[in-house]
Amino acid sequence: MSGESIDFDRLVFVIKDKVFNLCFRFLGNYEEADDCAQETFVKVYRCLKNFRGDSSVSTWVYRIAVNTCKNRVASAQYRNNRRAIRLDGPVAGGEDERLFEIGDEKLSPDAQADRNEKGELIQKAIDSLPADQRAVVVLRDIEGLSYEDVAEATGLNIGTVKSKLSRARQELREKLKGLA
């Protein structure tokens, strides 16, 4: 499928939640994720005519999203925001808190709170990873992409993806041992 034959609105409709979740898990902040996901689709719109169909559209969009998130993580403004958030601590009723309210409604309130707390700890552990490792963990372990698609989306070769994923998993498993 080439770029000219793609209906942009339909593409956004189909893939927006996945891209949004990717951005959120990468950045750990709802507003940043919203902004980054929008920026991703703006770039997709502007580059759509250059899409040649070498990979699947979703992988191509993921790649743009990953690069956008990496740029955001590298930006001074993002680092300042993160520092301010860490100093202030989580805001009750704020965007960060609201995220973890999304879940299985069949769970009891206690179980839901426990799950939210654990989800927050996992997110913090993910946030502590370097950008490349974060990208492969989010794409592979959270989004469930194949190694080939992860490699395509990150621009790394499969060996590097596996190596980074192994290191990232090890680090996360160490950090999350208390949850076991």
Added chain:
Amino acid sequence: MEDKRDMMPEDEYLKRMSSLPKVKAPDDFLQKVRARIEERPFREKLMHALFVPVRIKIPLEVAAATATLLLVISTLEVTKPAKQLAYAPKSDMAEEAVVGNVSNARLADEFCLKCEKAAPSLEERILAAGGRIIRENAVKDKSGEPYIDVEVPADRYQDFMSKLNDLKVSGKIRIMPVLKEAPHDRNIIQLRIFVI
């Protein structure tokens, strides 16, 4: 080899990661994206602000650039003589006057003049001001610069200097501190004017 007892088991790790809550995009996401697409890109905005309408903005910019250029040139021209004076080398004779003994202190009234090479009116001005050229452009001193030695009657010294100062104001000569007295007559002041 890693110590697996200090880690979360891999299967539990994978289970937890895959079961993290999926965060959904807001309902108005597509509208927001569309709104951002409609926004004119920064480069386009800048070009528009700078050059549109072309008929008005280009002539204005050309005029502004020309005015700026003229201002820079005129500023450079005004500051040029002052810069040259600041970097002009001191003559040995001037240094002598500065470090000389007490009996030579009155030599501090004399001036060493540096001027641009053979300004056409310089000799005439020297003569008109009552000066007398005693040696002209013949010998180079240690600094390698040709010079003119001039004698001026002490009572006409002020007038002489003011006439040379006219040349200084017009940028043709620069006056530096001082050199020596006439050995034969204390009513005569000798000046050395360096020609650069």
